[in-house]
Amino acid sequence: MNSDNRIRNVVVVGGGSAGWMAAAALATYLGKGASIRLVESEQIGIVGVGEASVPHMKTFNSEMLGIREVDFVTRTQGTFKLGIEFRDWGRLGDSYVHGFGRIGQGLGPLPFHQFWLKLFLAGRAADIGAYSLQTAAATQGRFMVSPDNAPVGSPLSDIAYAYHFDAGLYARFLRELSERRGVKRTEGKVVDVVQRADDGFIEALVMESGERIEGELFIDCSGFRGLLIEQTLKTGYVDWSHWLPCDRAMAVPCEIVGAPTPYTRSTALKAGWQWRIPLQHRVGNGYVYSSGHLGDDEAAATLLANLDGRALADPRPLRFTTGMRRKFWNRNVVALGLASGFLEPLESTSIYLVQSGIQRLLGLFPGRDFDPLLVDRFNRESAFEYERTRDFLILHYNATERDDTPFWDYCRTMSIPDTLREAIELFRADGRYFRNGEDFFALPSWIQVMLGQRIMPRGYHPIVDEMPEDDLVEHVERVRRVIANCVGAMPRHQDFIDQYCKAPSP
Numbered sequence: 077m078n079s080d081n082r083i084r085n086v087v088v089v090g091g092g093s094a095g096w097m098a099a100a101a102l103a104t105y106l107g108k109g110a111s112i113r114l115v116e117s118e119q120i121g122i123v124g125v126g127e128a129s130v131p132h133m134k135t136f137n138s139e140m141l142g143i144r145e146v147d148f149v150t151r152t153q154g155t156f157k158l159g160i161e162f163r164d165w166g167r168l169g170d171s172y173v174h175g176f177g178r179i180g181q182g183l184g185p186l187p188f189h190q191f192w193l194k195l196f197l198a199g200r201a202a203d204i205g206a207y208s209l210q211t212a213a214a215t216q217g218r219f220m221v222s223p224d225n226a227p228v229g230s231p232l233s234d235i236a237y238a239y240h241f242d243a244g245l246y247a248r249f250l251r252e253l254s255e256r257r258g259v260k261r262t263e264g265k266v267v268d269v270v271q272r273a274d275d276g277f278i279e280a281l282v283m284e285s286g287e288r289i290e291g292e293l294f295i296d297c298s299g300f301r302g303l304l305i306e307q308t309l310k311t312g313y314v315d316w317s318h319w320l321p322c323d324r325a326m327a328v329p330c331e332i333v334g335a336p337t338p339y340t341r342s343t344a345l346k347a348g349w350q351w352r353i354p355l356q357h358r359v360g361n362g363y364v365y366s367s368g369h370l371g372d373d374e375a376a377a378t379l380l381a382n383l384d385g386r387a388l389a390d391p392r393p394l395r396f397t398t399g400m401r402r403k404f405w406n407r408n409v410v411a412l413g414l415a416s417g418f419l420e421p422l423e424s425t426s427i428y429l430v431q432s433g434i435q436r437l438l439g440l441f442p443g444r445d446f447d448p449l450l451v452d453r454f455n456r457e458s459a460f461e462y463e464r465t466r467d468f469l470i471l472h473y474n475a476t477e478r479d480d481t482p483f484w485d486y487c488r489t490m491s492i493p494d495t496l497r498e499a500i501e502l503f504r505a506d507g508r509y510f511r512n513g514e515d516f517f518a519l520p521s522w523i524q525v526m527l528g529q530r531i532m533p534r535g536y537h538p539i540v541d542e543m544p545e546d547d548l549v550e551h552v553e554r555v556r557r558v559i560a561n562c563v564g565a566m567p568r569h570q571d572f573i574d575q576y577c578k579a580p581s582p
Contacts, residue, residue: 081443084110087281087291089266089304091116093243094413094430095297096250100141101434102295103257112259115266115281115289127353127360128157128340128424129238130516131176136431141253145221149577151249152241153356155336156569158214160423164344165529167477172528173339174423175211177236179204179520180555186537188555189523193507193536195552204527207555208520209562210236214339218566221576231562238424240340240353240360262289269308277408278304292444295437296411300418305401305411312402313417319470319492320398321369321483322348322420326376327362327392331385335570342422343382344476346370347483350382351421356579359384364420369483396420398466404458405451410437417462422469428516432461464515467496468522475500475529500531507533 086106088099091114099114106112137143148154159175166172180188188207195201205211209231213219219237226233255261268282280290296304305311317323336354343350348365363379376391400417404410411417412433419425436457440450474492478484495512499522502508509522540548567575 081445082109083292083442083444085290085292086110086112086295087289087293088112088114088295088297089116089281090297090299090413090415091247091251091261092297092299092413093247093250093427094415095295096247096254097136097430098295098297098412098434099254099259100250100257101438103254103259104141105438108258112254113262113289113291114254114259115262115264115283117265118263119265127243127355128240128351128421130424130428131236131238132428132431133238136435140431140435143253146577148246148249149239149241149573150579152239152245153358153579153582154239154241154577155354155356155573156219156338157238157240157340157424158210158219158236158338160340160342161214161337162342162344162472162525162528164478165342165349165472165476167530168480170528170530172524173205173211173214174521174524174528175205175208175214176238177208177210177231177234177520179523180207180552183543183551184539186539187519190507190537190540191543191548192552193533194540194548197533197536200549201552202556204524207552207559208524209559211524212559212563213566214337216563217335217337217569218563219338219569219572220566231559232565237338240336240355242355242357262287266303269304271308275407276309278308292408293442294409296409296415297413299414300396302401302411302415304409305403305406305415309406309409311406311411313397314399314402315397316399316466317397319466319490320420320473321366321486322364323395323397324367324370324372324375325362325364325394325396325420326372326379327360327394328379328383328390329358329360329388330383331388332357332359333385335568336573338569340424344478344484345378345382346481347375349422350379352384356573357582358388362421364422366483369481369486400459400462403455404433405454408446410454416458419462419465419469422472423465423517425465425516429461429465432516433458460513461516463493463495464512465517467493467499468517468525470496471500471522471525472529475526475531477530500526504531504533506535506537508537 103112159173161173163171182188222235265284266281267284270280272279278294280288341352347370351362353360363375396418404416413430440454473487
């Protein structure tokens with residue numbers, strides 16, 4: 077009797093960065109005993125606009141896949157990212173940076189911003205960005221990785237950063253890595269999906285060539301259409317467009333003018349917002365907008381009128397509905413990337429959600445019996461992550477004083493999820509925020525965005541008053557001085573790239 081319950085045949089449907097990330101990870105951890113096959117069609121193409129990330133990508137690349145950072149950055153024309161600059165979100169003329177990493181130095185049970193709040197409300201402290209290494213460095217165009225000789229406890233010993241990169245080049249890089257590790261690629265279109273009669277599990281794909289590709293586990297990375305998870309299994313979709321009303325995007329690259337900034341820029345416009353992502357060889361740009369408030373032609377014209385340099389292509393339109401699948405794992409299909417749902421790129425979470433899904437799948441990897449407990453756990457954790465990320469994105473739209481266009485008036489006055497309303501009310505009272513489980517966005521992120529969007533607490537934590545006034549002032553000022561000194565020791569972003577990871581001209 078054969079008691080081997082291990083899955084030995086995995087099929088990934090769809091390429092792009094999502095498909096090749098999944099293939100690379102599966103090939104790395106399932107060993108040579110498993111067959112990993114990726115099916116993609118160059119005729120269908122990929123969306124390929126995910127060109128900014130969050131710090132988790134560094135861990136995924138290096139620790140999960142064993143990729144050297146310098147190889148990744150040079151192969152993808154990458155630059156470094158310390159955070160996101162938001163312009164015109166709270167009011168026209170406003171600007172703030174959501175920087176990665178910690179803010180200041182907490183004391184005892186309280187985070188630093190509580191001590192800062194007491195002084196700031198009294199007009200005796202600088203803006204919160206002066207106490208974050210990443211924010212301060214970003215605004216001055218400086219960057220470095222943590223040096224090996226940085227003193228323990230120094231902000232320079234733990235510099236949180238992410239990347240800007242060419243998503244198409246990243247997919248190509250991962251394809252090469254995957255194929256070296258045994259992944260087999262099949263080019264062509266899927267024309268039919270065969271299901272088992274007894275339980276509806278996917279049994280095989282039928283290719284346009286007539287080839288039949290069988291599998292035990294299928295990873296759906298087929299993009300918005302969800303070839304397996306939706307078109308075949310009819311899983312269903314939870315629509316969040318009433319909270320996140322943008323449903324269109326125009327994307328276009330342009331020539332780079334000047335040194336690349338170590339941050340992404342998000343500028344609020346008439347009916348949405350425009351992204352700016354600087355790479356070594358070009359700048360990625362896009363206008364994310366609501367079709368109910370703006371036509372495609374006007375969106376394209378607005379985007380082209382707000383570029384740093386000459387456009388390198390015509391604007392490419394994208395259509396989407398924000399939300400998530402009712403199940404991320406249905407029968408023997410696991411959806412990743414756009415096939416699993418879509419949360420717009422406002423906080424650069426698209427790549428992260430794929431990588432998080434891959435790590436979750438590996439942790440809950442099934443046998444051929446597909447234990448329902450594993451499937452249910454995967455779906456609960458995935459839904460929680462999407463819902464909490466959704467709330468953080470809604471915060472940007474709803475916490476605004478703008479009423480200058482119908483779009484912003486709608487966002488300002490719309491109803492919001494109870495979970496988000498509670499978080500805002502708690503923070504507005506005295507600056508408290510409580511992380512919900514393993515919510516990806518931690519305290520510093522919520523603090524910076526709420527303050528940047530003009531949610532100013534009325535007070536601060538009562539324990540702060542137990543600290544003598546002179547000690548409080550000295551602690552807050554010492555943090556500011558340390559941050560300023562550390563930023564002063566960092567090289568310019570362009571200088572660091574030139575020395576460490578200059579990419580060849582494409």
